[in-house]
Amino acid sequence: MKKYISIGIVLAGLLTGMSCDEWLYLQPENGIIRQEYWKSKEDVHAAVMGAYASLLGNSQGSGYSVPELLFLWGEIRGDMISLSRLRSDFLYVINGDILPDNGICRWNAFYRTINYCNTVLEFAPDVLAIDPSFTEKELKSYEAEVKTIRALMYFYLARTFGEVPIKLTASKSDNEQFAVPKSSQQEVLAQIKKDLASAEHDAPFSYGDLASTKGRITRYTVNAIQADVYLWDEQYDSCIFECNKIINSGFFGLVDNDEFWFSNLYVDGNSVESIFELQFSQEILNPYYSMLKRNKYLKASAVAIEEFFPPDPNQIPDSADIRADGASYKLSDNYTIWKYIGRNRDEARAETEAYGHWIVYRYAEILLFKAEALNQMGQGEEALQLVKTIRKRARASKTSSPGEATDERSLTEFILDERCREFAYEGKRWFDVLRVAKRNDYQRLDLLLAMVVRSAPSDKQVTILNKYRDTRSHYLPIFYTELEANPALVQNPFYGEIQ
């Protein structure tokens, strides 16, 4: 019997003593967990690169990616494009039926990038204590980069949706309160300015190599965004002040209007004119080739081309506006939007070469920002000179000039039109027109209405005009899933009644 007792004891020991926690603690082998990350400056670097990489495409989640939205938000409600093939999301926008279920109203890709930035800001400082080779200065520099990216994301969101939630902490655990309510546009702009002010102090002027200097945030990138923000916020002297920092730096200039202009500026990228551009590569192709060439959902609008690049019977083709046929669009390819497609002015790229960069800011825009601000400050003459610099480089045709624009009103239109020509299909159009239209309490709403009518289908013009007269409709509705998931969110005013 003793034997059985001893067996019983052994068994009892076996059954109770073995359920060790250790055996049940398993870590993933093919990934890394936060507790194991944030150990060296290389980790910080890779996480900062993660924020940039998220600007090129979706790593997770669904919906349009950041680069697609940069294009669509800037262009789809503008007058430069028309629908080439059926795509319901686009058709409904063009017909003025923007509902909260339209995919272009999804902002998730932007907030994903914002969260990556927030994550760096929250955990990178811990590395200082762990990695002795990581300096305070390097940390500040990295922080400046992600703060600027975050500010840029919020700036797009504020201009597109008007009011958006502000989230400044990393979403690291489900303990957080996720139902963040919207902040007003002014609050968002204040946050953006704060981030940019801090970033300007720490961002480097250069990263040594050309690609990084153009592909990462430098102090001039910060200044460019600041200029844009101040212009939007009608703080013209601040805008001019920021523009001057870039103009006086001596780092930038306009690309010559010779035969290599197109390939220097758009095909090869990282030109002397470029301030910040997203560096697509063979590993991650840009989404524009698929959207504009392979599937060709969108093409250049014939009406807009008539309007902005009117043919000049007196001009020989070789000396025509360099930004017209063969640069912004390609007539012989059935109005294909050419900036991201052309290998040069005549040939298209192969699909596998579709890694043309997305230019966020370039020097020409700084000049036109300054011109716009100067015009508002009553310094029209100086502004006109800047516009002429741009036009001269572009060999702009006289037919596209209103003659001598002297008064503030006509110069405003002239600058706006010139921006349209210069930055055609660079995701600027809608924001430009809205900025000008809303100035001084929608003094120039006529410009926005004129644009809308230009691109609207004839049978929809009345409906669309009525809709856009309500200035609340200038901001997109919040995508319906956001409202479902976030009880603190309220639909944007114009769309509020829609269930």
Add this chain to the structure above:
Amino acid sequence: MKKIPKQLFHAVLLGFFLLSGLAAKGQHLVRGKVTSATDGLGLPGATIVEMDRNNRIVKGSVTDLDGNYVIQVSDAENNIQFSFIGYQSLTKPIAGQSTINVELSEDIKQIEAVEIVAESRVNTGFMDVADRDLAIPVQKLSAAEIAEVQATTIDEAIQGRLAGVDIVSNSGDPGGGMSIRIRGVSTLNANARPLIVVDNVPYETSISSDFDFATANEEGYAQMLNIAVDDIKEITVLKDAAATALWGTKAANGVLAITTKRGMKSIKPMVAYTYKGTFSFEPKPIPMLSGDQYSTLIMEGVMNVNGIPLDRVENKEFLYDPNEPWWYYNYGQNTNWLDEISRRGYIHNHDFSLSGGGDKAHYRFSVNYQDQDGVTIGTSLNRFTTRLNLDYYISDKLRLGADLSYAHGKSDRNYSSNLRSVAYQKMPNMGVYEFDAQGNQTPVFFSPDQNIQGGYSSTYNPVAMAEAGEYTTTNDRIIPKFQLNYNILPGLSYTFDIAFDINNTKRNYFLPQIATGKLWTNLSVNRASDSDEDSYYIYSNNRLSYTNTFANIHQITATLNFQTNDTKAIRYLATTANSASSDFRDPSIPARIQEGGLELSSSSWQNRDNGIVAMFHYTLLDRYIVSGGFRREGNSRFDEKFRYGYYPSLSMAWRLSGEKFMSSLSFLDDLRIKASYGQNGYPPRYPYAFFNNYNTFSWTYLGSTAVYPVDMELENLKWEAFITKNLGFTLEMFKTRIMLDFDLYQNSTKDMFGYNVALPSSSGYDNILMNVGSLDNQGWDLSFRSYPVRTEALSISFDFNVAKNYNILRKVADNYPLERGRTTTNGDYKRIIQVGNPIGSFYGYRYLGVYSDEEDLVAIDANGNKIYNPNGEPVNMVYNFPSVNYEFQPGDAKYQDINHDGNINYLDVVYLGDANPDFTGGFGSTVKYKGFSLNIYFYGRYGNEIINQTKMYGENMFSYDNQTTATLKRWRKPGDQTDMPRALIGYGYNWLGSDRYVDDGSFLRMKYVTLTYYMPRSLIGKIGMDKVRFSLQLTNLLTFTRYLGQDPEININSRDGTIYTVGYDQSNTPRPKELTFTIGLNF
């Protein structure tokens, strides 16, 4: 596996320890002669073994040619056993003797039939309890009941046969798999599949869940359940937590316990062979428009949008100009794409088994081979399974069991899972093969890169895809299982089980250029993918069980178990594109790998859990039964905070029929009232959720690695908890001629998991896994079996089962979205979940037909009067004022203006139906007359609604997809009276979610009818046969339904893993009608 779990090591040590109790004693030589009692001659080759007190064989020897033997025994106190084939064995004590001569007499009784009288017992896992003593809801199906049925898989064989078990096949494709639900969907978790247990070892069917959560579906892993139907002895369904407590949290969705056949003690080996041959025919598909009808519709639909005709110079697909022969011929056909991809299918199935056994060892060996071609071109299944079950009785006290099963399966599917839907939608004016520029037909598939309908992947040439595309899954699975059983004392025994499961799945995909027509540099061209998924599973269990009866009135059974599960899985994946030729189909051949979408990746995960279970079963006076248990489970998917779950269970039964006051009702065999209560839990579907995981982008930025946080740390994630309550009775009457089981149950799910719960994306994430609320499943199930006639020559049985399940949402988390779907979007339904209501309801508009003419458009108020605007003009109906303000046109779909405001908007949305059936069940009968047997079985569902997406997309006239012939009656000109709106390509609101697409999903299907003939034994006995049978079976021959879609038997699964999308019919391959011929031979 790097580290052997400590428990395992200890367990093995313990095993040795237990065996070492057998100590050696002094040695001794014994000699003698074995002779035959019949003729007195020596028996050469007879076996002589020394056996100890427990009949354990210690030593052995054989006799020489004259029957003499010598054996050196280790203990002179042991016994010696003498045996020879055809003779009765004899055991003699040695008792110190050195010479023992024996005579063996011939065994003449051996061939006589043996009738075994025993009560039927049910295997609930670790405790064998007599059926009649059960207090828990359990249902059983024995092999005999399904033996005559042709079925590829077990789930198919038992479909509709068990009350409360809803089994629906995912599609009609070979290896398509079944989704199984026991007593409704207990959780929002898409993986609500019950645990499959084979011979007391859990059988993993969701190995790959970690690899591809987004697309993981049961179909993909279905072929893992590859156990030959012929090997099954019995299937037991354990329905509630009191019953499943033994299996722990894996069993939270119920258990399907499968017991395979084992060898039995018999003298001569038994050989059985069965062949089944099946032809399958596809039911008639929904008729689609011909090429000419289609072109007319498209041109009309484009014109209707804004009055501008289709530009036929840009879109020559509709040009029909003989001067452009290439376009004229290639786009001037009338192709029936569905016919082109369909064919007749067949199945060949061979089963062979060999079983037998002697005193010491029993064996059963089986081989199954199955070869199946599906009704869609390019689908097939080829499977080989073998199984060996061995039992060796070392002694009366010690038994060793070893089971080994190996399965090799290869299934071919279409590269694209949407082949059939593409065939439905494909432009019928295109041809299958290309015509050249002169208009001559070529043998090359016609696969243009792009046309008006789009390109790959939304559309392609389905025939080219079926013929040339490749998607092969090869699966090898080895499951060795060992069991050691030691009877320590009478009534007390110890069992050690260890099982390994090695499962290798290789998937090869290849997408040839010809299937898509893409340019050679496109990344879809010659895209080859090869993935290897290996999983290793180790299961161990130490069990101490005790059974005893005291004073003839107390019967007690108790067990104590310690279990461990350890699963590790790894995967490698390579995807390349643009290999030089369509013959280079393996990614190992150098091709492009660098670009986006192509990859070389690997992943791995591991999961562990352990459980301590104590259980008892106590019977007093054969009338009062109590059983209960307690389980503590630890799981590696949780952090310390919630790592352990504690689950008690208790059940009771009272046998009324055993009471004295019932004794007058002598026809009652058994009447028992049962009540049970149990708790269980469920861990999340994937591991590492309690970490904040980081990963790298598949691209770099400026050449630098880019890292991002993949998810959040889930600090608050708890076990999904189940509480089940069951009350029922079992009735057996008239010598088991009538058997009735009825159970009422309530299953509550607390802290239910919500996968992909929408999160405000301002957090940076779109969704999260969280505990979202509570859900109750309550209902009843009834099972009735009867043998109205049971004589030697004629027997008739009739079975019937029916079940009803209600689900009710009890609670949801604050931020859990209660609504899904937009009524403003074409084709979408609003799905609202409300606390206190069932989930799975759809809301939408009421469809009233079509606005026939201008007059019809005028808005009418509640009193039936026209609505006027301030200028005194009548107002027309509008859609969604003010944000859309679309004015309805003649020919547009007319929705009911519920609130009579002249505006169709969200205020007009009403309840349209729900996806939950009122009843599910089946009934059948077997009639046996002499050698003939007729078996017929029906099953069905009643009272559920289906969103008929086949109809939705076949009648919307919204895109360039082909439409059904129902659209021929569409509205064309003012005054047309019809219920089919006008064609409106890419615009309008003609197919908003409305009752137009909500159909009654009730059906009754004749699952099979089988006629079997057994040849008389007198005839076949002469040629040495034991049993010969022939049978003919018709499967899925008849379906009674009002449903107008392809097949009302739709998957119970939700489409995307959330509860919002149940009840959608996506028109997969319909279940084919089959004709099967079977020959069974037993030797």
